[in-house]
């Protein structure tokens with residue numbers, strides 16, 4: 001009988017996650033599987049040619065056209081192709097998440113950010129927690145590099161240890177805008193780490209970590225898929241629309257109806273953003289006159 005390989009995190013990695021608020025792990029996704037994922041993405045982008053407005057599956061760029069499709073984000077890719085469902089249950093990812101938030105957890109949200117050559121939209125400074133505060137801290141995101149992430153094609157930037165601080169105001173003119181005014185909040189971004197890695201590398205970041213993502217200045221694609229996970233007893237403070245759908249998102253462990261309450265900083269994303277459904281549109285409220293990246 002062959003020995004089962006463990007994909008759990010080492011103690012040192014867990015300490016590093018707790019200290020810095022993020023981890024980078026190379027060579028997690030098998031290269032053949034990566035090809036399948038990229039092929040499935042190409043097919044989805046072709047499907048986007050037939051639409052002219054963003055919908056439940058695609059967030060389209062302003063220069064999108066039939067001949068030159070521009071997709072900024074694929075929403076919930078696991079709902080549209082089985083290969084992404086396989087990625088959602090990828091044992092090496094699951095075991096790493098279990099190492100950090102325990103064996104009871106669910107998918108909060110799935111998304112792929114695509115930055116096409118020289119056109120990819122940046123994502124300004126924010127904390128995921130500002131979008132979806134929960135009753136405790138066992139909430140994180142796993143990012144999967146489907147392409148190499150380089151200094152030219154749109155790195156993600158993480159500010160170490162920022163998950164230990166406050167939840168910053170992500171509002172503009174009284175409405176949630178999904179980005180932080182860096183100047184007003186006197187946030188020093190010089191300490192930000194610019195993350196690069198080969199396709200198949202994963203990142204894991206705490207939901208309160210301050211982060212952003214640069215535009216693509218290269219001739220190459222940059223595809224980055226994010227699974228946002230929460231412990232089953234981490235309760236979304238914005239509420240649950242449908243309890244059955246909520247529990248259908250459980251990846252591991254059982255449903256609970258007794259949230260675990262921790263002393264966590266919270267700022268609700270209310271009043272809601274004026275344009276729902278697109279982080280790129282929401283953030284323009286804050287960033288249209290102030291480029292921070």
Ligand SMILES: O=C(O)CCC(=O)C(=O)O
Pocket residue numbers: 113123154155156211212213214224279
């Ligand atoms: O695409 C990226 O580099 C990360 C963007 C991000 O932080 C987000 O979509 O929440």
